[in-house]
Amino acid sequence: MPLLIVTGLPSSGKTTVSERIADFFKSKNDKAAQNVQIVSDDLNGSYSSSIYNDSHQEREQRSFLRSEVQKRLAKESPVICDSLNYIKGFRYELFCIAKLVKTTYCVVQCSSSKETCTWLNSFQVDNHRYTDDTLDALSMRYEPPEEKNRWDSPLFRLEITKEAGPKSVDIPFDDIYRVLFEGQALPPNLSTQSAPLAATNFLYELDRATQQVVQSIVELQKTAVPGDFLTVASCADKVEMRKVRSLAELSRLRRQFMTYTKSHPVEDIDKIASLFVNFLNNNR
Structure with a gap:
């Protein structure tokens, strides 16, 4: 079922939107659309805007939202994720x-000036x-969506x-x-079945695939907590996050x-990322 992400500065009207x-959606003559569910911060009974003053509580809140979105999508309900998502x-x-x-999937941004917020x-x-201090800090940290990014489009x-x-x-x-x-x-992650890799391309593909996995992990760790499983680019296997790993x-x-x-080269280029993920999971 569809996933809609609502993002914006604090108090920019995301919940109302x-x-x-x-x-x-509920007014449409469409049973699927009528079953829409909103995943918001309030689903977490302990939520308060003060969590954004504590990085650990903030990571836990994002983990909660991620889990709720995944659970509802698995039950085939359209989901609107109403949070900062900044x-x-x-x-x-x-x-x-x-x-x-x-x-x-699509993204709706509530674009507003700090004065309006x-x-x-x-x-x-x-x-x-x-x-005022929290609003200022979150405004500085906000990473606005860019349509050129596939995860911010449409x-x-x-x-x-x-x-x-x-x-x-x-x-609209x-x-x-x-x-x-x-x-x-959205298409699923790349299949692990493909034509054998030409020897002349092997080093290029090995470098590219492993670099993508590293970049994904570095980015995803910013919003994860130990115990999470990270979904990295072009790979069905997940990285088990036991701790925050440095780029070094x-x-x-x-x-x-x-x-x-x-x-020990592999013939199937799509297996490189999965093999590297398994390697990381086995090297704590």
């Missing part, structure tokens, strides 16, 4: 979940109201202002619906793997 989109690595993880279940923040209830950007607030801003409901319920599902450590293990694999 999410609810308006959900109401539109880290591109976290949006990439959610994108990978959508790929895993072979569903459609401060104004909207003044109307929030206590546990959702951000302090992208629908809504301009939230005092005049066109989240309750009245124009939302029909376009969003067509993308999610009539569009083409990952590079050292990559060199060890490459040294071994050069003397």
Whole structure:
């Protein structure tokens, strides 16, 4: 079932926009759309905007959201993820979940100035109201979606202002619906079956595949906690995160793997990433 990610600065109207989109889906003569579920921070009973002042609590909240999204998609319910979703690595993880279940996906950004967010923040209830310092810090850390990134596309950007607030801003409901319920599902991860690799290309493919895995791990670790399983690029196997690994450590293990694999080459290029992931999981 489709996955829609809503992102934006704190108090930029994401929840109101999410609810308006959900109401539109429910109004359609489409049983699948009518079954839409919103995964929001409030599902976690202990949530408060103060978690963003504690990096450990923030990582736990993202882990909670990721788990709730995956659980609901597995039950074939359309999901709207209503949260800051301000880290591109976290949006990439959610994108990978959508790929895993072979569903459609899009991103809606509530684009708003910090001044407008401060104004909207003044109307929030206590546990959702951000302090000025927290709002400033999150605004600095926000990584806005870019349509050139596959995990940020298709992208629908809504301009939230005092005049066109989240309750009245124009939302392209029909376009969003067509993308999610009539569009083409994301392809699954690359198959492990392919033509034998030519010897002259082996070193290039070995370098490329292992470098992609390392880059994915470095990015995904930013939003994960020990015990998580990381879904890396072009690989069905997952990296078990027992601790945060530095780039230096990952590079050292990559060199060890490459040294071994050069003397024991594989014919199927798509197995390289999986073999490297298994190697990392076995080297704690």
